[in-house]
Amino acid sequence: MNAPERNIPLLRVQRLQKHFKVGRNAMLHAVDDISFDIAPGESVGLVGESGCGKSTLSRVIARLADPTSGALQFEDVDLAVHPAAKFARDSRRGVIQMVFQDANDSLNPRYTAFDTIAESLRLLVGMKDAAQIKARVEELATWVGLPVDLLSRYPHQLSGGQKARVGIARALAPSPRLLILDEPTAALDVSVQATVLQLLAELRDKLGVAYLFVSHDLNVVRLLCDRVVVMYLGKVVEEGPAEAVFTTPRHPYTQALVAAIPDPDARGRKTVRAEGEPRSPINPDPRACRFHGRCPKGEPKCELTMLDLKEVAPAHRVACHFA
């Protein structure tokens, strides 16, 4: 992949914030001042602890939720100024597509798998011809490894992984330029996962589709993604080339994350755990590093100044006093 600075980014996320009011005087900082780019055809992995803001960030980028502040430049337009409710009817809707974390939650229970995928073709592509729709739906199903004989089934008649594949096929239907995948492979077994990952790699290489790939499976992120963004409680703590981040993680949180990758040979052995209580994302202290308290390296200064991302190696940026 080309160095992103030399390309015009497909997507530029600038100082994006998404806060939720969760009570009187209580603000939950789900996404807190995040900036990064995605180049055309680039795959960016987004990883981080459960609850750190990955889905919220994804939903804002897919324009399904409005940011509290910040800019969201897609090619030459600022999408952040379009309210999510209006964007739903925008002609560019099909250009950014999203695969949702919970397939169960995102499929219409009264639609068969076929209807779900066909609706995306009708609404976002304007396809009308029934025979053409049928051919395309079957093609998409085959791409994602969904047996065609399952297309007539309703969600409750499908297994978890079968539903996940319906969701992926639906998102691919309008040929998006940017595909946001929120835990797309979590419900998939290793075999279907291999099929889907090979499809994603192929679409990227042939059609230049870019990915924001949210995943807890670091092995998969390492294989698919060019670059990785690591989040911790609403903040980006490390960002860089996938290889560098996984082989030489610099932020103590990333180090703990990499150390916790399950190892089939580690039966009974306890892996390194990030000990201590996680801080609260509600009204967080703006000065303190969010990882302080669980960080093995933490010192009093970490409570007093949270660093911005700084470059530690080419294109590899870390927000830590000790990186």
Place this chain on the structure above:
Amino acid sequence: MSPETIVHADPRAAANVPPPLLAVDGLSLEFRTRSGVVRALEDVSLSLQKGELLGVVGESGSGKSVFAYAMLGISDAAAKITRGTAVFDGMDLLGATERELREIRGREVSMIFQSPRTSLNPIRKVGHQIEDVLRRHAAVRGQDLRERAIDCLKRVRIPDPARRYEAYPFELSGGMCQRILIALALACQPSLLIADEPTTGLDVTTQAAIMDLIVELAHERQMATLLITHDLAMAAQYCDRIAVMHAGHVVEVGPAQVVLHQPQHPYTARLIASTPHTADSIAAMQPIPGSLPDLRAAKLPPCRYSARCEYRTERCDTEALPVVPIDATHSVRCWRAAA
């Protein structure tokens, strides 16, 4: 032993070992749908001892969830159990009335469902949902109730638990909902936990913490766990034994490390080879060739893997499949192992 001998899937049950907590024998289940009969489970036999962790792995659609639901009598209305028995702690699960099952569910057996968000009550604060369970099953009352509920949230590593007690499910992340569900399942101190993909939505550090908690309860309270997952690496790391399912059959059962390192069924070997853990590029990942057979087919071959198998012989498609014991704890359903 002649290959035709059908042995019990867990030969320990025959030896001088205490009777299993859960014993499923020859279970078959089908769905009557408009487009035909889906034969989702066939002749499934598995058993589980107190305090044991059994991993159930297998491709998507292989019948893992259907099997778990059948244990609890919560299958789709179109489901029909056509054969087999399931005995839990001396009680016949398949013959039990709805009332008896309800009694067992939640008190003795807890289940963590595959889709966390839709399994929670959307309009009730998560803290109150946990209190409901505590009140019903652990006989906790009054002032202690809130404290215990917050403690449950803490044990599944929800940050700021006192405040999150007040949250509604929609205010929580996917992984948090999952952890609430785990907290609910563990709050009633079950003797059997059926966990359907309990940690798939969780990052590795949180996953490790949850699995540590389950292992701890297995030791402390002798809680048995049926862990459904397609993460073989995780199953191997945490489970005592692994059962591999394919298209409604249990094709291999054995000690976790043995199944991982000396798989006897060609499907198990394929499953291990397609793990990203072992691949160093996407291109090198090996999807298992072919797909699960259409389970509606009028005539499914005795071995439902045969069409995908590199070792297929004529008898795979004609003769009833033997369960072949490799040793006292390891068995496989394949003609190749019988040879």
